[in-house]
Amino acid sequence: MRKCFGLAALVIGWASSAAAQGALTDARRAGMGGLSLGREGGIERYNPAYRAVPARVTQRGQPKLTIPIPLGIIQFLHDHPNLSNDPAFDPKSTGFNPILVVNTILNLPLYLEVKQAPTPTNDVAFTIGETLFVANLGQAAELVPEDQFGISGSSRPLDPGFGFKGFRVGVMGWLHDDVELQLGDTLLGFLRDSQPARTNTRYSALVHGIVEGGFAPTVSYAGKIVGDSSGGLYVGGALHYYLGVGYARTDGDGGFITGNTIFGGANPVTPDGRTLTQYSKPGNTLGHGFGGDMGFAWVSGPIELGVGVNDIGATITWPDTRQDSAFYHDSAYSKPVANHVETTTKLPVSYIANVLYTIGNTTLGADILNTGQGSVVHIGGEQRLGLFAARGGIARDQRKRIEFGWGGGVRLGPVGFDVGFWTHTNSLSNERGITMATSLSIY
Amino acid sequence: MRARLICLAALAAVAAGCGQGRLIFNIDVFSFLHTSAADTLPYAGPLPPGVPDTIPVQTVQSLGIGSSSLVDTVRFSGAVDFVNATGTGNVLFAVYFDSVKSTVYTGTPAFSVSGAVTPGATTHSTFNIPDIQTTLKPLFTASTIYVGIRASATPTAGTLSGTAKLTALQARIVVQDKIF
Numbered sequence: 001m002r003k004c005f006g007l008a009a010l011v012i013g014w015a016s017s018a019a020a021q022g023a024l025t026d027a028r029r030a031g032m033g034g035l036s037l038g039r040e041g042g043i044e045r046y047n048p049a050y051r052a053v054p055a056r057v058t059q060r061g062q063p064k065l066t067i068p069i070p071l072g073i074i075q076f077l078h079d080h081p082n083l084s085n086d087p088a089f090d091p092k093s094t095g096f097n098p099i100l101v102v103n104t105i106l107n108l109p110l111y112l113e114v115k116q117a118p119t120p121t122n123d124v125a126f127t128i129g130e131t132l133f134v135a136n137l138g139q140a141a142e143l144v145p146e147d148q149f150g151i152s153g154s155s156r157p158l159d160p161g162f163g164f165k166g167f168r169v170g171v172m173g174w175l176h177d178d179v180e181l182q183l184g185d186t187l188l189g190f191l192r193d194s195q196p197a198r199t200n201t202r203y204s205a206l207v208h209g210i211v212e213g214g215f216a217p218t219v220s221y222a223g224k225i226v227g228d229s230s231g232g233l234y235v236g237g238a239l240h241y242y243l244g245v246g247y248a249r250t251d252g253d254g255g256f257i258t259g260n261t262i263f264g265g266a267n268p269v270t271p272d273g274r275t276l277t278q279y280s281k282p283g284n285t286l287g288h289g290f291g292g293d294m295g296f297a298w299v300s301g302p303i304e305l306g307v308g309v310n311d312i313g314a315t316i317t318w319p320d321t322r323q324d325s326a327f328y329h330d331s332a333y334s335k336p337v338a339n340h341v342e343t344t345t346k347l348p349v350s351y352i353a354n355v356l357y358t359i360g361n362t363t364l365g366a367d368i369l370n371t372g373q374g375s376v377v378h379i380g381g382e383q384r385l386g387l388f389a390a391r392g393g394i395a396r397d398q399r400k401r402i403e404f405g406w407g408g409g410v411r412l413g414p415v416g417f418d419v420g421f422w423t424h425t426n427s428l429s430n431e432r433g434i435t436m437a438t439s440l441s442i443y
Numbered sequence: 444m445r446a447r448l449i450c451l452a453a454l455a456a457v458a459a460g461c462g463q464g465r466l467i468f469n470i471d472v473f474s475f476l477h478t479s480a481a482d483t484l485p486y487a488g489p490l491p492p493g494v495p496d497t498i499p500v501q502t503v504q505s506l507g508i509g510s511s512s513l514v515d516t517v518r519f520s521g522a523v524d525f526v527n528a529t530g531t532g533n534v535l536f537a538v539y540f541d542s543v544k545s546t547v548y549t550g551t552p553a554f555s556v557s558g559a560v561t562p563g564a565t566t567h568s569t570f571n572i573p574d575i576q577t578t579l580k581p582l583f584t585a586s587t588i589y590v591g592i593r594a595s596a597t598p599t600a601g602t603l604s605g606t607a608k609l610t611a612l613q614a615r616i617v618v619q620d621k622i623f
Contacts, residue, residue, distance in 0.1 A: 129471030130478055263475070 025068040025110070030437035031407025031420030032380030033393025037356065037365050038062035045156065046352035046369065047295035047308025048236030051222035052166060063416065063441035068110060071438055076109035110437075117425065117433030133197040133262045135190060144192040150180035150208075152373050154311065154348055159218075166223035172240065175213040176347050182206040187255065197262050202272060204255025212247030212316065212345055214287065216240040231299035236308075237292060244287025244316045247345060248279040252326075274327045278343055284320040291315070291347065304356040314347035348372025361385070374398035380405065387411055391420065401425050403432070409441075416441040465515065466618040473521065473612040475503075481592070482609040486525075486534055488596030500547045501590040513619040514580035519554055519572040521612035527560035530603030532596060534558055536568070539591040540575075540582050547591040553579055560605060567610075583616050 029036055036043065039062065044050040055062065080086045087093035088100050122138030137144070154176045161170020187203040189195035197203075220238035227233055252275025259268050280287060291314025297306035321343040326334035354367035364381040380393025393405040407420030418439050423432040476482040481498055490496055523536045537552035553575045558566035582588050594607040 123465045123467055125467035125469065127469040127471075130474035132471060132474070261478075 025437075025439065026066045026441075027068075027407060027418035027420040027437040027439040028066075028382075028389075028391065028409060028441070029420070030111075030422045030435070031391035031393065031405050031409075031418065032365075032382065033378050033395040033403060033405035033422060034376075035365050035367065035378035035380035035393050035395075035405075037363050037382060042369075043306065043308075043352065043354060043367075046310055046350055047297060047306045047354075048220055048222055048238050048293045049234040049295040049297040049308065050306060051168070051220075051236055052224055052234045053297045053299060053304075053306075063443050065442040067440045067442070069438040069440060070110050071112040071436070072109040075112055076104075112436040112438070113433060114421070114436045115432075115434035117431055127196075128263060130263055131199055131261050134194055136194045137191065141192045141194070144188065145183070146188060146192065148180050148182040148206075150178065152176075152178035152180070152348070152371075154350060154371055158215075161218070166221050168218075168220045168222070170218050170220070172216045172218045173213070174216055174240075174242065174347070175211075176345075177211040178209065178348075180206075180208040184253070184255065197258060199258050199260055199262060202255060202257045204253045204272070206253045207275070208251050210247065210249040210345065212244060212249075212287075214242060214244040214246075214316075216242045216291075220293070227299070231301060234297040234299070235294075236296070237294045239292045240290065240311075240314070242287070242289045242291060242314060242316050242347075244280070244289075244318060244345075246280055246282040246284070247287065247316075247318060248277070249345065250275050250277045252276060254328075270329065272329050274325070276337070277324045277326065278321050280318045280321045280343075284318075287316045287318040287345075289314060289316040289344075295352075302358045304354075304358075306352070306354050308352045310350040311347040312349060314349075316345045316347070318343050318345065374400070389418075395422075407437075411441075411443070414443045416443060468614075468616040468618070470614040470616065471612075472614050473609060476501075476609060476612065482612075484536075484592055484594045484607045486594035486596040486603070486605055486607055488530070488532060488534075488598045488603040490596070496595055497548055497591055497593045500544050502544070503588050503590050514583050514616060515619050516573075516615070516617040517575045517580055517583055518615040518617075519575065519612065520570065520615075522567060522569045522610045523556050523558070524608045524610050525558045525560050525566040525568065525605055526608060527562060527564055527566065527603070527605035529562055529605075530596075530598045530601055531561050532559075532598035532600075532603045534560055534566075534603075534605070534607060535593075535595040535597070536607050536609075537593045537595070539593065540579055541589050541591075542582055542585060542587075544589045547589050548593065551576075552593070560603065584618065 039050070039055065077083070080088070083089065088097040090096055122140060124138055124140065125136040127134040127136075156172050156174050158173035159170055161168050163169070182205060183191070184204045184206065186198070186201055187205060190197055190203060218238050218240045220236065222234065222236035224232045224234050252273060254273030254275070256269040257272050259270070262268060292312045293308065293310045294312065295306065295308030297304065319342050321341050322339045323337040323341065323343075324334055325337050326332070348371060350369070350371045352367060352369045354365065356363065356365040361384040362381065366377070366379040369376045375396075376398055377396040378393060379395070380391065382389055382391045387410050389409045389411070391405070391407050391409070395403045395405065397403060403423045403425070405420060405422040407418065409416055409418035418441060420437045421434055422437070423434055425432050473482060481501055484498055486496065487494060519538075525534045535555055535557045537555035539547050539550065540553045541547040541550060554570065554572040556568045556570040558568040560566050596603045596605075
């Protein structure tokens with residue numbers, strides 16, 4: 001356990017950070033606040049029309065391969081030379097540092113941290129009496145989320161197929177996961193608003209989690225319906241027949257109930273929770289459902305504009321589902337609710353809108369992406385100066401926080417070296433840290 | 444005072460109060476003593492043979508946040524009523540803390556408050572101790588602390604008897620954030 005924890009933190013951190021940053025392994029994107037000027041930013045994933053849009057001849061060539069230079073890992077391993085035995089990452093050690101662990105998870109040390117995001121330095125006060133308990137978390141209370149929070153993702157890990165004259169037939173893998181937590185009013189008031197804990201009161205949080213996956217035979221079309229060799233209007237659409245291999249979902253709430261006194265009595269609090277779990281295991285009858293993607297892209301001279309929507313109406317019917325309920329109060333028990341029943345799940349609808357403007361050696365762009373968890377906005381640009389390029393950008397993340405990016409690069413024939421700086425507030429601080437990304441590109 | 448919840452409080456502080464901030468615990472000690480009827484102590488002077496001037500040592504589950512934390516300040520404030528029955532003199536109300544139960548009353552008190560008493564009258568004495576002795580501070584990060592109270596009566600003449608009643612006792616414990 002001890003030896004694995006540090007490495008596990010890194011692995012989890014990679015997934016978390018990658019999800020949060022859109023797997024930002026390209027210093028060029030980092031320098032533009034996460035904006036992608038080419039096709040590598042997932043534009044074809046979310047806008048089926050882009051399958052037919054050729055790369056812009058006026059735009060500087062996009063690299064065939066980008067290799068991140070992980071200077072941050074060197075820095076991290078220098079700071080923690082014996083990670084598997086590092087007490088800061090060992091929960092059993094008195095030197096265990098949960099803040100460092102969380103910061104490591106939220107800010108994967110792939111790139112060099114040139115400015116650490118400072119942690120809050122406020123006092124935390126507790127007022128305690130036999131029937132009184134007040135927690136004043138100071139500024140840290142602002143970090144207690146008022147709304148639902150969690151992590152989610154909807155991905156298409158594989159999409160093999162073949163096509164002819166714009167039509168394409170393939171089989172797409174799909175995976176959807178979502179974990180959400182929402183503090184109840186009483187718990188929220190206690191943690192965020194420093195409301196006194198009340199006797200005989202339930203403090204709880206709602207919990208929702210789902211993971212589902214499968215494959216989807218797909219027929220799609222992408223083509224230009226209007227225009228000439230310099231541009232035109234492109235449309236795309238895809239019809240999926242989703243086949244679900246398995247899914248598991250749990251919905252519940254858990255917490256505790258205070259007693260007649262807050263700190264007196266034999267049982268000051270009683271744990272309390274309940275949940276409904278539903279699942280269809282691999283091997284059960286496949287889930288099924290229809291859904292589709294659609295999009296368009298308009299290219300005219302220096303301007304490129306696109307809008308795409310994914311997983312429209314994608315409701316999966318699972319004909320062979322088992323449902324169990326679990327309850328805990330004085331003791332735990334669970335019981336089957338139903339078996340071999342039909343349930344449904346719904347894939348989140350994703351939207352993307354992008355615009356690109358290229359004139360001379362200058363390229364400006366913007367995109368908005370919403371994958372069901374709030375919109376992410378990127379605005380940025382690149383100015384090429386001979387062998388060199390200067391970049392800048394701004395982004396608004398799903399938490400509606402503004403981040404900045406800037407950087408540059410040099411290209412020598414088939415090899416390019418890029419450096420990008422971007423700010424982040426993923427840590428437990430409201431102040432920004434700055435990360436420096438470096439990467440090599442092969443053209 | 445239950446250790447579990449106070450440990451939970453400390454853990455919550457660990458989770459939320461990161462950085463160089465301090466953990467501050469404002470504890471209404473009186474509310475716990477009042478419930479267990481340990482807030483009242485008879486006094487007599489001279490002390491009759493075989494009659495103790497102390498309460499049985501109380502075991503209190505404290506913060507339990509570990510030896511790596513540093514207690515910056517332990518402040519006590521409150522009030523004692525000396526409800527005097529007979530005699531004239533002075534009564535000293537002293538509070539002791541120790542990590543070993545058997546030696547609670549052998550050391551010097553953490554703080555004390557005194558009052559001049561007269562027959563049939565109640566003397567109200569308040570106290571405000573900004574900070575206790577440095578050597579006692581580590582006791583408050585341990586999971587268990589032993590508490591004793593002594594009421595010593597010194598008559599000016601004859602005998603003296605009455606009851607010391609604690610009416611308020613607040614503790615403010617400030618811990619430097621070295622929990623990590």
